[in-house]
Amino acid sequence: MISIKDLTKVFQTKDQEVRAVDELNLSIDKGEIFGVIGYSGAGKSTFIRLLNRLEEPTSGEIELNNENLTGLKKNELRLARQEIGMIFQHFNLLWSRTVFDNIAFPLEIAGVSRKKREERVNELIELVGLSGRGGSYPSQLSGGQKQRVGIARALANNPKVLLCDEATSALDPETTDSILDLLVGINEKLGLTIVLITHEMHVIRKICHRVAVMEQGKVVESGDVLDVFLHPKEKVTKRFVDQVMGDPDREDSLNLIQENYRSGEVIQLHFVGENTNQALISDLSRKFEVDVNILHGKITQTQKGAYGTMLVQLVGDEEVVNQSIEYIRTTSVEVEVSPNA
Structure with a gap:
């Protein structure tokens, strides 16, 4: 065209x-x-x-x-x-x-x-x-x-x-x-x-x-x-995405969260389409001995479907926490592990 x-x-x-x-x-x-x-x-x-x-x-x-x-x-x-x-x-x-x-x-x-x-x-x-x-x-x-x-x-x-x-x-x-x-x-x-x-x-x-x-x-x-x-x-695209997803100071927020939640692993989950309805948090709690603290989350709608992000803290034995992260990676939900502060 x-x-x-x-x-x-x-x-x-x-x-x-x-x-x-x-x-x-x-x-x-x-x-x-x-x-x-x-x-x-x-x-x-x-x-x-x-x-x-x-x-x-x-x-x-x-x-x-x-x-x-x-x-x-x-x-x-x-x-x-x-x-x-x-x-x-x-x-x-x-x-x-x-x-x-x-x-x-x-x-x-x-x-x-x-x-x-x-x-x-x-x-x-x-x-x-x-x-x-x-x-x-x-x-x-x-x-x-x-x-x-x-x-x-x-x-x-x-x-x-x-x-x-x-x-x-x-x-x-x-x-x-x-x-x-x-x-x-x-x-x-x-x-x-x-x-x-x-x-x-x-x-x-x-x-x-x-x-x-x-x-x-x-x-x-x-x-x-x-x-x-x-x-x-x-970087400019991430700033625009954060306009909608509610965290224009994402990097500063992650650093602040790491300072306040040093005892656990902070991860960001990305849900797309039907996955936004997935009961992942309760599923994790049943399968692994980890505490899951929800720190921040938001779902928004695009022309091609829903998109959601959630920031969570996983607290528990280090090996079990790593196992739970690997389990998330086997699902259709994407996981991003925040770097240590």
Whole structure:
């Protein structure tokens, strides 16, 4: 669907050359929700603006359905952009136009007849949950309603791809969840490919099928969301996973736990999918003469299934503790032994 090869964007400032996107390579499948996450300055906003050439790449290629977007002339690009919708963090609505007219605007530009515009706009108003608000102005809408208008407008020309540039960052948590649910519904109903950038792992966790982690203009890690949650390799990825799993100071926490629980072995358990329902703790207590103290635990849901972690202390004879750890390794639950402080 989307193939990105050696994509690079260099900005020349007064003092230095800044490589905002640095030889980035990605492949995004048709019909998936693909997340790009990174902290401020990682290059993610520049990257998504390169996808529809709101920013011109310094080098590299972007292919959409085997068409090289980077090689298109201005008129050709205008037509190609009709297949790429985009929603923004701050909505970018026309404040002097009603909800209806905001959604109709790209259809006017495309030369769609008044009758067909009216049919399409009413269909979209219904789709995004704004029935009865077509005559309202943006100033009369909540943040979530404004973003629903932005989504409807982005869908006006039946695009194949929807780009979301920090689309929920200006919204409160409850409204964020409702917008994310809407995007999932649109993805499932229309088969739309969605590329979403964010700095919030909650957004990735809730709706994305795959994710790429950006740092200093590069993709440092990518894969299925559940796999990235389970096996984060890079330090920046671990920080993002800890946003959702509730321990942003994981290393400090482990050191503190080791100081306070020197008499036993502290281990971290990772549960995936159906394993989150596994009665492992009671099973250990029955099979081995060890005391199991639960120190911390959390389960979260991704598009591919549940993922849970639990930090426990095993107290008992050293040999028996080691036997219990080896027993855990024979199950489908992964175990990580914390290093001694």
